[in-house]
Amino acid sequence: EDKVVQSPLSLVVHEGDTVTLNCSYEVTNFRSLLWYKQEKKAPTFLFMLTSSGIEKKSGRLSSILDKKELFSILNITATQTGDSAIYLCAVEARSNYKLTFGKGTLLTVNP
């Protein structure tokens, strides 16, 4: 059974801090790993990672995948209150295209 474990489950920081969110996974026939941000309702897409060691970057957010060790990290630098959200990690299997999600990390950024 495919499995995704995220850590920490929750995190409280101050504006300007840098945070690292972790995601480890087990999946049969890995296809991709995805990060989503969920603020109020709909998770919104952040990154998709398929190749090991290649960093994806978007502004203050970046992510990298280690396919050998089966984990990914999501970094957020110079955090802002608008970064407060649940960050979801999911893995997609090549065989069925289904996403298996972790429980998410609840990030709270205080002013």
Add this chain to the structure above:
Amino acid sequence: ETGVTQTPRHLVMGMTNKKSLKCEQHLGHNAMYWYKQSAKKPLELMFVYSLEERVENNSVPSRFSPECPNSSHLFLHLHTLQPEDSALYLCASSQVGTYGYTFGSGTRLTVV
């Protein structure tokens, strides 16, 4: 809007009621999904429809009944639910063979 629209946004129903959740996607995708999101649990896949055929039913109780009349619409029919069924129900769509899903905003369901 993400291109995936869910209605209603909020629903309160009694345990003897029958109601339906609706999902519509305007992205030309050929697969649609129902997920359940409960507090402190991962998003749980309930149903998968690919090319309008149900390809997955993740051991969901029969009080949840999906319907996919065409590639753009997905329903979740609810009857005789339990209070523990209260959750956020998210619809998503994708194009099989490409990466990632697009989610709707969800329906917050409360069963009283």
